[in-house]
Amino acid sequence: MSGILDSVNLRTQMVGQNRLELLLFGLETDQRYGINVFKVREVLQCPSLTEVPRKTTVIKGMAHIRGETIPVLDLSEAIGRPPIPESEERTCFLIVAEYNKRTLAFLVRRVDRILNTNWDQIMAPPAEIGSDNYLTAVFEYEGKLIEIIDVEQILADIYPASTIVSDDIATKEVRTQAEQHRVLICDDSQVARTQMIRSLESMGLKVTVANNGREAWNLLKDLAERDVDVATHFLMLISDLEMPEMDGYTLTSMIRSDTRMDKMHVILHSSLSGGFNVSMVKKVGADGFLAKFNPDDLAKVVVKRINAVNQR
Incomplete structure (x- = not known):
């Protein structure tokens, strides 16, 4: 074996x-x-x-x-x-x-x-x-x-996982700012989607969900064809790596190759661990990697992105 x-x-x-x-x-x-x-x-x-x-x-x-x-x-x-x-x-x-x-x-x-x-x-x-x-x-x-x-x-x-975000990360100010933003999450696992939705919505964010990479791509393409600025419509995309029909790497590569959405902020996340993911994230042009699942780690990534957008 x-x-x-x-x-x-x-x-x-x-x-x-x-x-x-x-x-x-x-x-x-x-x-x-x-x-x-x-x-x-x-x-x-x-x-x-x-x-x-x-x-x-x-x-x-x-x-x-x-x-x-x-x-x-x-x-x-x-x-x-x-x-x-x-x-x-x-x-x-x-x-x-x-x-x-x-x-x-x-x-x-x-x-x-x-x-x-x-x-x-x-x-x-x-x-x-x-x-x-x-x-x-x-x-x-x-x-x-x-x-x-x-x-x-x-x-x-x-092993039930908590979805509660710490108050010292999701402060009152952060929650107020988060209410102005929408996050797109993409994951084929129902439990992973539920965990992220609960954590993100508890911060005040609006959440749009796609069940796999193909579904997310079709959603983004439809918005782009209606002249929606995808990169500002969504604060960020948080996508799983392993999904039926289209994986997260391929989804990211397609986003980066389309000038209508290539500036979209993309975070890839996975239950897979190791430095391999970090190198692949860079290869396909994603903005970062997040290991599943810790509500505070997820919140920190979102807060960092909110701060970056506010500094523009």
Whole structure:
């Protein structure tokens, strides 16, 4: 399993071209699931786990991996399926991943392969299935649908995050100034959108929402075609990196290549961590990078932008 993630340089070259690699895995049925390889640190056979007192059985225990103690989540149970029996854990695999500044491991039945594809082949789930699920995208492969799980929603349910902005950041003066501005946020994760909306609106900002890069681009293009100055209409765009149909890198590149909106202030944010994002942000011409999710960090970025606009 250690060799399944070896081609890091090749994957790095794909980013910014609306391409991605999915690590395919399985749980308790024949259904295949996918996770972006860039979120995966390693894949290994499940070692012996150390039990911990817990309120939820979703957390199976702790694994000691390369000198680090990492919580292990039963992904099957987390999405409402039967849990993996303790007697069968050692026949399963751990997908060690980084999300929202956390390192954790997902216990899965099997790991299949890495699939190279395009973001425009990844589709949002049908609206008819409703929002009460952990599905963030689907992808057709070999005549069957691969489901991409909204891990951010799962983690938010297990580790609820506060959306309250500190008063020393969102001061009364800041809130008064914020009421004059509108922010465009773009994210395919419902929990990420909700977190940002709550934090930004609590500061007094107006918020416009797009569910993926394609939707955001169509919105911006429509405004530009109606002679709206997009760069002043929105205080800023805060966009996720990984999204169905069009990723955040591609969205930013298209904004920068259109003279009607190329001055728009763009911040890219992601649950992916590491210096890699910073270099890619510069490559596509974004104005900054923000790691998910801390309400004060988000507020500081917005306040900095408000101050910059007021100094013009």
